[in-house]
Amino acid sequence: MSRSPGPVGATATLDGGPEAAVAAQVRSTLETVFAAVAETRDETTALLTRVTAQGRRPATVDLAALRPGLHLRLVRQELVSGVGFVAAPGLLGDVPAWLEWWQQGADGNVRPLLLDLDPAHSAYSDYTHWDWFALPRDTGRRAVAGPYVDYLCSDEYSLTLSAPVHVEGRFVGVAAADVYLRHFEGAVVPLLQRLPGAAHLVNARGRVAASADPDHLAGSLTKGPDFGSVLTAARSARFEEMRLVPCDGVPLVLVTPAG
Numbered sequence: 001m002s003r004s005p006g007p008v009g010a011t012a013t014l015d016g017g018p019e020a021a022v023a024a025q026v027r028s029t030l031e032t033v034f035a036a037v038a039e040t041r042d043e044t045t046a047l048l049t050r051v052t053a054q055g056r057r058p059a060t061v062d063l064a065a066l067r068p069g070l071h072l073r074l075v076r077q078e079l080v081s082g083v084g085f086v087a088a089p090g091l092l093g094d095v096p097a098w099l100e101w102w103q104q105g106a107d108g109n110v111r112p113l114l115l116d117l118d119p120a121h122s123a124y125s126d127y128t129h130w131d132w133f134a135l136p137r138d139t140g141r142r143a144v145a146g147p148y149v150d151y152l153c154s155d156e157y158s159l160t161l162s163a164p165v166h167v168e169g170r171f172v173g174v175a176a177a178d179v180y181l182r183h184f185e186g187a188v189v190p191l192l193q194r195l196p197g198a199a200h201l202v203n204a205r206g207r208v209a210a211s212a213d214p215d216h217l218a219g220s221l222t223k224g225p226d227f228g229s230v231l232t233a234a235r236s237a238r239f240e241e242m243r244l245v246p247c248d249g250v251p252l253v254l255v256t257p258a259g
Contacts, residue, residue: 019199019245019256020236022191026201027248029079029187030161033177034142034250036073036080037163041175043069044085048167057093063100073177074104079187081158082113082178085165086133089126091172097127103178132160135204136174140164144203144251147181147219157181157219159209181218185210197257204228204251216255227253 084101
């Protein structure tokens with residue numbers, strides 16, 4: 001199988017060194033969250049497959065069966081602040097759109113996200129253009145969206161990790177989990193600070209997810225490289241004065257000075 005080309009103007013480099021070690025540690029941090037996403041995806045797939053086998057369309061009442069698992073993930077996963085399944089529009093028979101979404105408050109209580117998704121008077125009725133939904137739908141792969149101010153769920157600066165859900169080969173929505181940016185930065189910025197040069201992490205679109213570099217603040221864009229190609233190729237590359245190191249299987253790229 002051929003590899004996708006790297007960023008335009010980039011040359012491949014050998015993986016290794018302290019950058020690769022930090023990238024692997026970032027991966028380990030995020031994989032705990034992606035494990036919660038995968039569990040939600042698998043439970044949702046199994047549930048919707050059973051409903052389909054009954055010859056009927058699923059409804060919101062069916063998704064209630066996901067709640068015990070979602071509650072458990074919120075309590076068990078330290079970085080996860082919200083978790084759930086977001087249905088593709090038209091999937092359910094009783095509503096046009098739906099988020100089976102649960103959050104843990106500052107008091108530790110688990111509560112549902114209650115949204116008005118009526119397109120007549122809700123700015124959030126069409127969530128299909130947001131990266132956490134569109135990237136998994138369009139690529140078939142896991143995604144990291146943000147950081148962004150999550151007006152939909154928490155009003156917190158957040159990352160959303162998501163994965164597509166398919167039933168019999170058809171895209172039916174995404175499984176996802178939210179991570180407050182302050183919690184993610186607390187876990188990974190000390191790792192970035194161990195490197196000899198100023199370092200930051202970006203997602204597939206170049207959005208900075210965490211940074212120890214004052215010239216690249218969280219939420220800003222790093223322009224130039226094709227970070228998606230770096231993730232697809234799954235090996236380090238150089239672009240101009242930057243070294244780009246994929247985080248060993250999760251959709252983030254470590255960016256450091258090329259040196």
